Amino acid sequence: MITVPPHLEIHDSRFAALVHPMSTLDQIADGFTWTEGPVWFGDRDCLLFSDIPSQRVMRWSETEGLTLYRAPSGFNNGNTRDRQGRLVGCRHGARDVVRTEHDGRLTVLADRYQGKRLNSPNDVVVSSDGAVWFTDPTYGIMSSFEGYRSQPEQPGRNVYRLSPEGALDAVVTDFAQPNGLCFSPDESLLYIAESGSSHDDSVPSVIRKFAVMGGTLRDAGVFATIDTGLPDGIRCDVAGNLWSSAADGVHCFAPDGTLLGKIRVPQVVSNLCFGGRDGQRLFITATRAVYRVFVDIHGAEPWTRGRAG
DSSP: OOOOOTTTSSSHHHTTTTOOOTTOEEEEEEEOOOEEEEEETTTTTTEEETTTTEHHHHHHHEETTEEEEEEOOOEEEEEEOOOOOOHEEETTTTTTEEEETTOOOOOOOOOOOTTOOOOOOEEEEEEETEEEEEOSSSGGGGGSSSSSOOOOSSSSSOOOEOOHHHHHEEEEEOOOHHHHHETTTTEEEEEEEEGGGOOOTHHHOEEEEEEETTTTTEEEEEEOOOOSSSOOEEEETTSSSSSEETTTTTEEOOOOOOEEEEEOOSSOEEEEEEEEETOOEEEEEEEEEEEEEOSOOSSSOOOOOOOOO
């Protein structure tokens, strides 16, 4: 008889094929204020993640442990990589989306829409055509904890697409507070987390899905509902399963929206990413710590699949 470890909660037999009963949930770093934005650099064999209130981006590797990557970070939140391997991040302080060039220079990609400042870009993905998609809730300007208290100039309901040519468009405008986002493996769908329940109990804790129609989106309805807390960061694996943060850990959903199982985490989870030397580790940022667990599948993002990045 196989004993399921306490950090795994299997709701569907398909989840058992994605995890392993001998896996462990390992805390690899702690002592932070609010961790976010994990992104794996396979070509450098390291993980980068944000400690937002402390204005730091941290670096962790198996060989070197924990080191400082950037400070001050401008209250950097979500991170991703573009297809040239460059870091793309969301800064609450400057209220912008910024790219780190290979030589370390910072290039501001977007900080205004229709002449007004963005609120506090939260999470970001880059599609294979080079377009940058990001969410812009008001969390980073509600107080001076994760940014600088300010009055919003945008409605806080928008999701944006920055075209490779530099045109910025609001592609969705009806969220309460849009948060994490990720593409399906073939980029035919964009999933976006609704985290407005953090301030309004009437807002459902759901992940919505949208059909990608070139540079625009078509609303395809609710994909899944989070039963504990709210969705924040989300990622897809190569089979199209979606992994979402929640108050009790990470929830895994099949492509049809069925809850397959959960990875229980002792702190509220903010975000996650796939990576590791073999590409089969799920890195989880939680309130004050970062965790790692084995998963028997790779992430959909190409740089998550082992050392090659």
